Amino acid sequence: MSVHIEAKPGDIADTILLPGDPLRAKWIAETFLQDSFCFNKVRNMFGYTGLYNGKRISVMGTGMGVPSISIYAHELINDYGVKNLIRVGSAGSYQEDVKIRDIVIAMAASSNSAVNELRFGGADYAPTADFGLFIKAIEIAKAKNINVKAGNVFTSDVFYADDFESYKKWSKFGVLCVEMESAGLYTVAAKHKVHALSLLTISDSLVTGERTTSKERESTFKGMVEIALELA
Numbered sequence: 001m002s003v004h005i006e007a008k009p010g011d012i013a014d015t016i017l018l019p020g021d022p023l024r025a026k027w028i029a030e031t032f033l034q035d036s037f038c039f040n041k042v043r044n045m046f047g048y049t050g051l052y053n054g055k056r057i058s059v060m061g062t063g064m065g066v067p068s069i070s071i072y073a074h075e076l077i078n079d080y081g082v083k084n085l086i087r088v089g090s091a092g093s094y095q096e097d098v099k100i101r102d103i104v105i106a107m108a109a110s111s112n113s114a115v116n117e118l119r120f121g122g123a124d125y126a127p128t129a130d131f132g133l134f135i136k137a138i139e140i141a142k143a144k145n146i147n148v149k150a151g152n153v154f155t156s157d158v159f160y161a162d163d164f165e166s167y168k169k170w171s172k173f174g175v176l177c178v179e180m181e182s183a184g185l186y187t188v189a190a191k192h193k194v195h196a197l198s199l200l201t202i203s204d205s206l207v208t209g210e211r212t213t214s215k216e217r218e219s220t221f222k223g224m225v226e227i228a229l230e231l232a
């Protein structure tokens with residue numbers, strides 16, 4: 001048991017999928033895992049372990065934002081020995097050619113997060129994906145005939161920006177989409193010498209204004225989940 005997770009030692013697999021939404025975690029466990037059991041209900045941040053093609057794998061919500069995912073990643077790594085942390089998140093497109101339901105693999109995560117600014121005393125740190133997981137995810141996507149895009153994403157502390165147009169600064173520099181956790185996850189994983197990767201499905205577009213419903217974000221982003229499960 002850790003501060004925010006009530007799992008018993010050994011309950012959590014070496015590889016864990018991490019959606020922000022705990023109900024997406026429940027959907028993944030119920031849809032893709034066999035013989036799954038729930039190891040965490042603290043704060044309703046549901047976590048499950050089960051079998052996928054005979055391999056043990058876990059899935060758990062992280063909540064929204066860098067502070068929340070940093071707490072869960074820290075405890076999963078240090079209290080439960082997790083080695084591979086794979087975010088399966090939603091994101092808002094910053095580019096015309098990054099469409100709703102496209103899958104983006106975050107090679108790196110630019111950020112306005114105050115967490116890394118505090119940690120590195122205002123200096124820049126470049127949170128990057130684990131190279132091995134990244135290469136493997138690309139290979140899995142190819143084998144499954146799932147189209148993916150890969151590049152720089154933006155991890156924001158803010159969902160409702162005061163200046164909506166501010167996203168254009170990042171899109172001009174090639175950033176593909178915005179979400180709220182990858183920079184935190186990559187930094188915590190690097191600190192503890194474990195592996196992390198963020199797979200994102202585009203849920204809305206800042207360019208066109210299109211958006212999916214919360215129910216669709218909870219339980220329809222199948223492609224990225226299939227890639228993530230194969231990574232185990």
Ligand SMILES: O=P(O)(O)O[C@H]1O[C@H](CO)[C@@H](O)[C@H]1O
Nearest residue numbers: 019020021064089090179180
């Ligand atoms: O769908 P999840 O994984 O929560 O990811 C995105 O959705 C939330 C905002 O709606 C933020 O957590 C953002 O990163």
Ligand SMILES: O=c1cc[nH]c(=O)[nH]1
Nearest residue numbers: 090091092178179180
């Ligand atoms: O953080 C996020 C996630 C999805 N869509 C957005 O616009 N922002």
